[in-house]
Amino acid sequence: MTAPAAPVRKVVEVLQPEAMPKEETQFTVIRRRFMRHKLAFFSLILLGLIFLASLFAAQIAPYGPTEIEIGNAFARPGAVDEATGKTHWLGTDHLGRDYFSRILYAARISLTVALCVVIFSTIVGSLFGAVSGFYGGLVDDVGMRLVEFMLTIPDLPLLLIISSILLQSPDIVPVPKAVIDFTAAAMYISSREALQVIMVILVLTAFGWLGVARLMRGMVLSIKNMEYVDAARALGVSDFSIITRHLIPNAFAPIIVSASLALAGSVITESVLSFLGLGIQDPTPTWGNMLSFTQDYMFQHPWLPLIPGLPIFICAMAFNFVGDGLRDALDPRLKR
Amino acid sequence: MTNYLIRRSFQMIMVLFFSALVTYTLLSLAPGGPWEALLSQQGSETRRIDADDIARVRAQYELDLDNIWRFSRWLIGWPAGPIKIGGQEFLGDFVVGCYKPIQETNALGEPIIVGCEDTVTMKELEGRRTSKGVVFGDFGLSWGILRDRPVMDVLWSRIPVTLQLMSVVTVLSLMIGIPLGLISAIRQYSVFDYTVTTVSFLGSSMPTFFFGILLILIFAITFKQMGWFYLPPGDSVSSRAYVVPLLGRVEAKSLLDQFLHMIMPTTVLTMFSVAGWSRFIRSSMLEVLRQDYVRTARAKGLLENTVLVKHAFRNALIPFVTIVVFAIPGMFGGAIVTETVFNWPGMGRLFIDALSRSDYPVGMAIFLISAFLTVIATLLGDILYTFVDPRIRLS
Numbered sequence: 001m002t003a004p005a006a007p008v009r010k011v012v013e014v015l016q017p018e019a020m021p022k023e024e025t026q027f028t029v030i031r032r033r034f035m036r037h038k039l040a041f042f043s044l045i046l047l048g049l050i051f052l053a054s055l056f057a058a059q060i061a062p063y064g065p066t067e068i069e070i071g072n073a074f075a076r077p078g079a080v081d082e083a084t085g086k087t088h089w090l091g092t093d094h095l096g097r098d099y100f101s102r103i104l105y106a107a108r109i110s111l112t113v114a115l116c117v118v119i120f121s122t123i124v125g126s127l128f129g130a131v132s133g134f135y136g137g138l139v140d141d142v143g144m145r146l147v148e149f150m151l152t153i154p155d156l157p158l159l160l161i162i163s164s165i166l167l168q169s170p171d172i173v174p175v176p177k178a179v180i181d182f183t184a185a186a187m188y189i190s191s192r193e194a195l196q197v198i199m200v201i202l203v204l205t206a207f208g209w210l211g212v213a214r215l216m217r218g219m220v221l222s223i224k225n226m227e228y229v230d231a232a233r234a235l236g237v238s239d240f241s242i243i244t245r246h247l248i249p250n251a252f253a254p255i256i257v258s259a260s261l262a263l264a265g266s267v268i269t270e271s272v273l274s275f276l277g278l279g280i281q282d283p284t285p286t287w288g289n290m291l292s293f294t295q296d297y298m299f300q301h302p303w304l305p306l307i308p309g310l311p312i313f314i315c316a317m318a319f320n321f322v323g324d325g326l327r328d329a330l331d332p333r334l335k336r
Numbered sequence: 337m338t339n340y341l342i343r344r345s346f347q348m349i350m351v352l353f354f355s356a357l358v359t360y361t362l363l364s365l366a367p368g369g370p371w372e373a374l375l376s377q378q379g380s381e382t383r384r385i386d387a388d389d390i391a392r393v394r395a396q397y398e399l400d401l402d403n404i405w406r407f408s409r410w411l412i413g414w415p416a417g418p419i420k421i422g423g424q425e426f427l428g429d430f431v432v433g434c435y436k437p438i439q440e441t442n443a444l445g446e447p448i449i450v451g452c453e454d455t456v457t458m459k460e461l462e463g464r465r466t467s468k469g470v471v472f473g474d475f476g477l478s479w480g481i482l483r484d485r486p487v488m489d490v491l492w493s494r495i496p497v498t499l500q501l502m503s504v505v506t507v508l509s510l511m512i513g514i515p516l517g518l519i520s521a522i523r524q525y526s527v528f529d530y531t532v533t534t535v536s537f538l539g540s541s542m543p544t545f546f547f548g549i550l551l552i553l554i555f556a557i558t559f560k561q562m563g564w565f566y567l568p569p570g571d572s573v574s575s576r577a578y579v580v581p582l583l584g585r586v587e588a589k590s591l592l593d594q595f596l597h598m599i600m601p602t603t604v605l606t607m608f609s610v611a612g613w614s615r616f617i618r619s620s621m622l623e624v625l626r627q628d629y630v631r632t633a634r635a636k637g638l639l640e641n642t643v644l645v646k647h648a649f650r651n652a653l654i655p656f657v658t659i660v661v662f663a664i665p666g667m668f669g670g671a672i673v674t675e676t677v678f679n680w681p682g683m684g685r686l687f688i689d690a691l692s693r694s695d696y697p698v699g700m701a702i703f704l705i706s707a708f709l710t711v712i713a714t715l716l717g718d719i720l721y722t723f724v725d726p727r728i729r730l731s
Binding site: 149152153154156157158160161162164165168169264268271272275276277278291294295298299302305306309312313316317320 | 351354355358362365537538540541542543545546549550552553557558561665669672673676677687688691692694696699700702703706707710711714
């Protein structure tokens, strides 16, 4: 046998790129699929910008959110204040407060409320649904009856009733002073306003966890019979560990999708509450209550409602797009 | 079927009972109302109110009874006196409440009740003004909107206007939403489909109040400033005649006036319903079109029209039944946000007015009736589903 003329090269060297594809973590896969949706990706960037702007509201906004200057009411957009030289980029409202600054501060409150509501309702709902699905039997029955009962009741009227009661007598729900102080410090608002924000968050969470609980329960029911759960049980892993380390992480894909859609819903619901006067009150700016004021003055200054209304619409749309993009990106992991 | 009905009715009653309980708890926690006004006057010097006055007003609002008896009187109007059997009275001396409690301030400076000076017995309940009970349709008296008038009167006055708006909205949504959903499913991926899905998406992420305000902005304000044909922006009828370019003079409260006023709220609500319903029908129809029986029908050589009309449509609309029954509580409850934006004098606006004026009996009545109608609608949906889909059998 003659020796081959060319030196022998290992197969691996020759075929390296095809034989060993680049390792991708799950997160990278999802991220790649998500970025294919240009709209969702763009919405995510937009939301990030809005979030940053609201975080640095104190630095970006030329005025404070409650600086009243009655003589300067309804200044045109772009008007410059002679005394201080700062421009009112979007004009002033009926009390002379700068719209641009108020929008930024309102973004902080609206986004914080939406984020907190979704985080809390996801935590509560996931735990509730996971426990209910895992144990089954009486626990499941009672739990799901409760969820169905609360889902049957029309939510907006009840939400409004509870909000209006809490508004007038907030001491019904005991909130620890430390929580109020923390909220007030984190959002640069007074403690009375912080209490209102906490009330709104509590009220919205009280209805938000129901959908997540049902979703999680369904997912847990289908995952519960997988072999790795049996293996974990055979190894003697405690129930709590099984739920938190196996069931919940594997059920999380639809939860994430529903959470991002719930963010859109929370922004809208919070602004509806404030618009109707039963959420966060003036002078704390939030897009909803700013919109209710602009409605009064709409006939003389027609462009006014667009100023607080567009951010609500844009944020809700952006969250919806992100949710849709996430749903497509996470699709193969959804167990149907 | 009867088994199922009995079980579901029992569940319904439980749900309604708990709703009533929740409502009642909220009502008793609710601040405001004539009681608070009296308390606030107690501190002032202009009117001297002594303990007898307070006790009398408390008795008038039944605050002197124990909670459980108050709840049962609110719910079913009993106990209204000692139990009468065969002309004899029993339990006449049973204590049901405290007419004049003894108040003291405790260590923290808060008033607490330590005892009872004058109790209320069942016998004394006789002759008190009582309602017939919520179950029998008596929701008590209004605290603010129509002071001391029955809540049902207040509600009845708003129902015609609400029905006027919501029935038109429902019919229009059905007439527009169903065809849109079906056609966009048949022509999937076409321009039509793309437009419809995008508009639905926009419609469901746009908050209704913003859309309403936008419409007012465009059609009532901008058009009027431009001298074009414009729509009147609020209420259900105008109080004076006005002139609209293109239509001439419109008399107040005429049919044309009502029609013009109704256009914008109807558009907002219909858009919202159509967005949701057409998406649902579209996905349901897409699923039906993938089924084997549709393929068989086509393979048999039936005209596409026949396949669609005789087989696909009917099956696609089955799940829709469960969604459309929820229009029933909507017809009664109106649309809270849209009515506020357009100042439409319907049930939704009444609800907001009641809450902002602390007239909780009216608010609770609306809520309870809405809950009742929603529960009935759910049950109706489930029953209709079995009629429409023969594959479903209720155990």
